[in-house]
Amino acid sequence: MQTNTTSAQPKKLLDQVRDKIRFKHYSLSTEKTYLSWIKQFILYHQKRHPLEMGALEVEAFLTYLATQRHVSSSTQNQALSAILFLYREVLAVDLPWLDNFERSKKPRRLPVVLTIQEIQALLHEASTSPEPIGLIIKLLYGTGMRLMEAVRLRVKDLELERKEIIVRDGKGGKDRVTMLPESLVESMRVQLALRREWHEQDVSLGKVDVWLPDALATKYPNASKEWGWQYVFAAKNYSVDPRSKSERRHHVEEKQVQRYVKRSAQSAGIAKPTTPHTLRHSFATHILQAGYDIRTVQELLGHSDVATTMIYTHVLNKGGKGVISPLDRL
Numbered sequence: 001m002q003t004n005t006t007s008a009q010p011k012k013l014l015d016q017v018r019d020k021i022r023f024k025h026y027s028l029s030t031e032k033t034y035l036s037w038i039k040q041f042i043l044y045h046q047k048r049h050p051l052e053m054g055a056l057e058v059e060a061f062l063t064y065l066a067t068q069r070h071v072s073s074s075t076q077n078q079a080l081s082a083i084l085f086l087y088r089e090v091l092a093v094d095l096p097w098l099d100n101f102e103r104s105k106k107p108r109r110l111p112v113v114l115t116i117q118e119i120q121a122l123l124h125e126a127s128t129s130p131e132p133i134g135l136i137i138k139l140l141y142g143t144g145m146r147l148m149e150a151v152r153l154r155v156k157d158l159e160l161e162r163k164e165i166i167v168r169d170g171k172g173g174k175d176r177v178t179m180l181p182e183s184l185v186e187s188m189r190v191q192l193a194l195r196r197e198w199h200e201q202d203v204s205l206g207k208v209d210v211w212l213p214d215a216l217a218t219k220y221p222n223a224s225k226e227w228g229w230q231y232v233f234a235a236k237n238y239s240v241d242p243r244s245k246s247e248r249r250h251h252v253e254e255k256q257v258q259r260y261v262k263r264s265a266q267s268a269g270i271a272k273p274t275t276p277h278t279l280r281h282s283f284a285t286h287i288l289q290a291g292y293d294i295r296t297v298q299e300l301l302g303h304s305d306v307a308t309t310m311i312y313t314h315v316l317n318k319g320g321k322g323v324i325s326p327l328d329r330l
Helices: 013-023 028-044 055-067 073-090 116-126 133-143 147-151 182-205 254-267 276-289 294-301 306-317
Strands: 164-167 176-179 234-240 247-251
Touching: 013 028, 013 073, 028 055, 028 073, 055 073, 116 133, 116 254, 116 276, 133 147, 133 176, 133 182, 133 254, 133 276, 147 254, 176 294, 182 247, 254 276, 276 294, 276 306, 294 306
Parallel strands: none
Antiparallel strands: 164 176, 234 247
């Protein structure tokens, strides 16, 4: 008697990429970005398998991005990172050309910094934003946090009595401590009270589960339901996690904050291009202007190298490195 035996079908390439990214605990945004670039790379070369291609094809794709799509150097480097991840981590290809690619050099540009008056005008306009967006915008300028650090803030990392915030898993996987502005303490108490109500509602509905980083969900199976691990700035509505497929409350969407920062800047009549990261630049510049040591600023921002922080000292020179124009001497 014959038996039908079917061998397991090998996974599609993009599914293999997705599995590897999740195995390495990369963020969902990185997963989406890498998958997009790898797909574009394959489509650009008429769906040829990457194992059939090499340095020439990678260089051709990167050249296309620069000369025809006019992408920035950072975007081009992002595409290269995705392609190198594909070859090294997924296909396990160890070829000499992988190490010979020079990344596009990012032009050195001074950060956009708002004046104190512009910050006051922006925050005044932002006060009309729906909560907690307005509070998040104030927090970005008042603490120097990055946008994702703010929206992912957990209850346990907010110290109201000591007026400090512990920033977990910042850029480069580092933790650091920054201040909680005195003027925001009461607003944060109100936010926590509202968040507590939502948490109790989530418990009663069986939707209290929250995303935990890395393998913490396995190591501490009950942590995802505990009050301390909840997002301070949670979304009003539930959503389905694209990975676990469970329905739960995520944090406030970062695009909302970006949209209201831009809208507030326009309403305030600010001509400079303004994003949430502009508030971080302004925070660093203004505390340097206030006389604080650059090493202190480095620690607050979480920079690995003080040279990164030094870029904010340009404003201390005042107009052309402090040089008096010869026109003013006439």
